[in-house]
Amino acid sequence: MRSGIEGKVMAERSYLQFIGGRPVEGGGGGSIERRSPSDGRLVARYADGTAGDVDLAVAAARTAFEEGPWPRLSGLERAAILNRLADLIRDNRDRLTRIEVEEVGKPIRFARGDIDGAVALTRYAASLAMQMAGTVHTNLGAGKTALITREPVGVAALVTPWNFPALILAQKVPFALAAGCTVVLKPSEFTSGSAFEIAALAVEAGIPAGAFNVVSGYGATVGDHLTAHPGIDFVSFTGSTRTGRRVVANTSTNLVKSSVELGGKSANIVFADADLDAAVDGALTGVFFNNGECCISGSRLFVHARVADGFIARIVERSKALRVGDPFDEATDIGALIDEGHLAKVTAMIAAGVDEGAALILGGRAPAGAPGHFCEPTIFDRVEPGMTIFREEIFGPVLSITRFDTVEEAVRLANDTAYGLANYVWSKDIETVLTVAARLKSGWVQANTAIDGAPQLPLTGVRGSGFGYEMGEAGFQEFTQLKTLLIRTGPRTPVFPAGAWPGPPSPADGRAASAI
Numbered sequence: 001m002r003s004g005i006e007g008k009v010m011a012e013r014s015y016l017q018f019i020g021g022r023p024v025e026g027g028g029g030g031s032i033e034r035r036s037p038s039d040g041r042l043v044a045r046y047a048d049g050t051a052g053d054v055d056l057a058v059a060a061a062r063t064a065f066e067e068g069p070w071p072r073l074s075g076l077e078r079a080a081i082l083n084r085l086a087d088l089i090r091d092n093r094d095r096l097t098r099i100e101v102e103e104v105g106k107p108i109r110f111a112r113g114d115i116d117g118a119v120a121l122t123r124y125a126a127s128l129a130m131q132m133a134g135t136v137h138t139n140l141g142a143g144k145t146a147l148i149t150r151e152p153v154g155v156a157a158l159v160t161p162w163n164f165p166a167l168i169l170a171q172k173v174p175f176a177l178a179a180g181c182t183v184v185l186k187p188s189e190f191t192s193g194s195a196f197e198i199a200a201l202a203v204e205a206g207i208p209a210g211a212f213n214v215v216s217g218y219g220a221t222v223g224d225h226l227t228a229h230p231g232i233d234f235v236s237f238t239g240s241t242r243t244g245r246r247v248v249a250n251t252s253t254n255l256v257k258s259s260v261e262l263g264g265k266s267a268n269i270v271f272a273d274a275d276l277d278a279a280v281d282g283a284l285t286g287v288f289f290n291n292g293e294c295c296i297s298g299s300r301l302f303v304h305a306r307v308a309d310g311f312i313a314r315i316v317e318r319s320k321a322l323r324v325g326d327p328f329d330e331a332t333d334i335g336a337l338i339d340e341g342h343l344a345k346v347t348a349m350i351a352a353g354v355d356e357g358a359a360l361i362l363g364g365r366a367p368a369g370a371p372g373h374f375c376e377p378t379i380f381d382r383v384e385p386g387m388t389i390f391r392e393e394i395f396g397p398v399l400s401i402t403r404f405d406t407v408e409e410a411v412r413l414a415n416d417t418a419y420g421l422a423n424y425v426w427s428k429d430i431e432t433v434l435t436v437a438a439r440l441k442s443g444w445v446q447a448n449t450a451i452d453g454a455p456q457l458p459l460t461g462v463r464g465s466g467f468g469y470e471m472g473e474a475g476f477q478e479f480t481q482l483k484t485l486l487i488r489t490g491p492r493t494p495v496f497p498a499g500a501w502p503g504p505p506s507p508a509d510g511r512a513a514s515a516i
């Protein structure tokens with residue numbers, strides 16, 4: 001079945017930097033060529049950004065924050081404009097979907113879901129623009145009142161990866177804008193198209209010039225300069241753990257607050273009492289969704305030994321039927337991996353699995369000579385904790401299976417990782433779900449579902465998966481900071497009364513408690 005979207009071959013797209021509300025020629029003048037990972041066609045050119053481009057974008061965002069209308073609009077006005085942006089993303093669904101398929105190589109039905117997700121996230125963020133409430137303290141003692149208000153954090157630097165370009169943009173940009181921040185976004189050098197398209201839609205929706213800037217380019221130039229820039233107030237980064245460490249080091253130079261959403265090696269634990277039909281489907285979704293290029297991929301499957309043989313046989317059977325190929329085909333389940341280098345990394349991991357003694361029970365091959373970067377759905381059984389495929393994030397369609405006998409063993413295996421992003425539990429017993437979830441070291445646990453979520457639910461990692469929140473009220477609050485205003489309304493006891501030294505303040509005097 002072919003896609004309903006006409007003309008897989010779009011005219012090649014070319015993007016300049018987007019600074020101060022319009023496309024501008026970057027200082028370097030060069031461009032990055034993006035070839036489709038599924039057939040090698042040149043699909044887009046993005047400006048190859050420089051430090052100078054970053055400086056310009058940060059200056060534009062700073063001016064828009066200090067002098068522009070955006071932070072001064074009411075929450076209701078910001079919400080109306082963000083809702084218009086959501087409408088425009090929805091109206092451009094087909095074009096944005098096609099761009100994601102062309103640049104990422106993901107199957108079209110998942111790309112379409114990403115754009116729908118971006119619309120939902122933008123609408124939810126719009127609703128939060130009206131929720132920037134603070135608190136008031138009136139019991140601080142006679143004649144004292146305090147207001148704790150929430151303010152936009154300022155200029156936010158946003159850095160995104162290639163696996164969900166529009167969706168992860170929408171986990172950050174509308175939340176930042178809803179809070180009244182202005183932003184400079186650096187998309188991945190592999191997949192920058194949708195960021196430029198959405199920035200242009202934002203201007204059409206009424207977001208003022210300079211509030212939403214996009215600078216494309218490489219991490220070592222644009223990303224590094226942006227996250228170490230003295231003109232920014234906050235960094236929200238999503239990407240690998242290795243780059244996340246570098247970004248956090250950059251932010252330490254100017255003591256800038258950050259939120260870093262990093263890699264994962266999630267466990268999918270299937271207990272013997274689970275709804276096994278649902279769990280089979282969940283296991284497939286968990287690892288093969290988005291080509292396996294998914295931070296919350298359930299790449300380590302733990303199955304109770306009592307049901308393991310039958311369960312694994314069913315997973316293998318279902319996986320054999322998955323269709324690998326043209327991502328524009330509606331029937332495709334697994335498209336092309338992001339690039340040749342990444343495919344080489346995935347196949348090296350598969351080779352390590354074989355070398356280290358895991359049982360390869362399905363797939364394992366990448367068709368040689370094809371113009372695209374495809375990899376078969378691959379399943380290893382009998383995977384041990386010491387093996388590379390148990391420990392490293394593969395970020396491809398590769399499942400590792402380990403059998404367990406007890407709840408204790410399942411929890412220990414699941415937590416035996418440097419990461420802590422997501423985990424999945426399958427059981428009909430609510431007590432098992434609750435006790436296991438409480439013991440899993442991860443920011444997310446999903447029970448009896450896989451790769452699920454909603455804009456209201458915060459995503460966060462622990463350990464090597466990072467810190468800070470994305471989405472939900474907590475994600476919105478990352479883009480805000482508190483200010484405490486203490487007002488004395490009644491008579492005040494002088495600290496330095498005229499005349500003689502009165503002696504130290506007594507605990508009964510409110511001054512003693514402030515310790516200032």
Ligand code: NAD
Pocket residue numbers: 159160161162163164168186187188189217218219220222223224225227238239240241242243244246247261262263264294295296393395421459461465
């Ligand atoms: P990556 O770390 O290579 O790149 C992410 C972004 O950082 C890109 O825009 C890149 O250009 C930029 N970058 C690279 N070097 C930089 C530097 N020195 N300073 C600043 N920015 C720099 O990651 P990737 O390969 O694009 O994405 C895959 C990774 O992202 C996986 O590890 C995946 O688990 C993770 N991820 C995490 C989440 C989450 O929510 N936790 C979501 C999606 C992806």
